[in-house]
Amino acid sequence: MKQEIHKSAPAGAVYGLGLIGAAIYFISHATSFWMGVIGFLKAIVWPAYLVYEALKHLGM
DSSP states (O other): OOOOOOTTHHHHHHHHHHHHHHHHHHHHTOSSHHHHHHHHHHHHHHHHHHHHHHHHHHTO
16 A cells, blocks of 8 residues: 655644634624624635735735
8 A cells, every 4th residue: 555645734734723813813803693603704714815815915
């Protein structure tokens, strides 16, 4: 059997920590239960917003 080596493990850890940090931030600033739910959903997709804004800023 061939052993598989996963080289993206550090990226997964960074994304996981970012997800936890974003969730804590958004939920702590929520004013109601549903705003907390929306905050959690935002925490899941925050990298997409980051890349979009970076590309927009760079004019690409």
